[in-house]
Amino acid sequence: MSRLPQIDSAQAPPKQAELFAAVEKKLGRVPNLVRVIGNSTAALRGYLEFSAALGGGAGLDPQQREVLAITVAQANGCGYCLAAHCTIAKSTGLSAEAISGARTGSTQDDVHRALIQFTNAVIERRGRVDDSELAAFRAAGFSDEAVVEVVAHVSINVFTNYLNNLAETEIDFPAVPELPAAEPAAACSTSQCVSA
Incomplete structure (x- = not known):
């Protein structure tokens, strides 16, 4: 069992819910890692934006x-x-x-x-x-x-x-x-x- 809450998409505050919806649209689900990061809206937004930027990088395939x-x-x-x-x-x-x-x-x-x-x-x-x-x-x-x-x-x-x-x-x-x-x-x- 996780030592930090795994935020449920259905019960997430509006800012997290919006970010969770974007993840679910892309992946078909919200992985538990994202739900844990969701304890901090700032960390979640930063993680998702940094991940997306790096995924578009040309240095590594x-x-x-x-x-x-x-x-x-x-x-x-x-x-x-x-x-x-x-x-x-x-x-x-x-x-x-x-x-x-x-x-x-x-x-x-x-x-x-x-x-x-x-x-x-x-x-x-x-x-x-x-x-x-x-x-x-x-x-x-x-x-x-x-x-x-x-x-x-x-x-x-x-x-x-x-x-x-x-x-x-x-x-x-x-x-x-x-x-x-x-x-x-x-x-x-x-x-x-x-x-x-």
């Missing part, structure tokens, strides 16, 4: 955005965001292997590997990446626009990860298994990472 989101959620231990982004990743056409790679950091795809490594460097060093890490990211074909978008996506994903971890938001997406600490690569078979 939809699959790359999901690889990044899964990487951040895994790093922050956010079960809600892992479940949500593994589901969304599957809908973008990402393979189970790519989704597993985003979780474990082990992938055969050079572009995804560069994105995962750069994302982890941004997280671990709070943006203070080495020149060599920035050069490696650029060498993989990423632009300066992508560099900025990685930091922006890390920021919004840290917000949702931390809020979900604090609130213990009820997961309303297909759950994904935790990775055992001893053998992360073996723990995430293709069927487990993208449960239907």
Whole structure:
């Protein structure tokens, strides 16, 4: 059970109700994360506007955005965001292997590997990446626009990860298994990472 109220759309104050209606129109439902953020109209509006702006960015494609989101959620231990982004990743056409790679950091795809490594460097060093890490990211074909978008996506994903971890938001997406600490690569078979 969530430690913060999951605001019911039907009982939401007018400002939240308007924002919930926009989410429902786009997604067909109001996910529990949005209902938790709805405890603050300012946070909800900011989250939705920032998400929409980043979704229209040209630095990262939809699959790359999901690889990044899964990487951040895994790093922050956010079960809600892992479940949500593994589901969304599957809908973008990402393979189970790519989704597993985003979780474990082990992938055969050079572009995804560069994105995962750069994302982890941004997280671990709070943006203070080495020149060599920035050069490696650029060498993989990423632009300066992508560099900025990685930091922006890390920021919004840290917000949702931390809020979900604090609130213990009820997961309303297909759950994904935790990775055992001893053998992360073996723990995430293709069927487990993208449960239907």
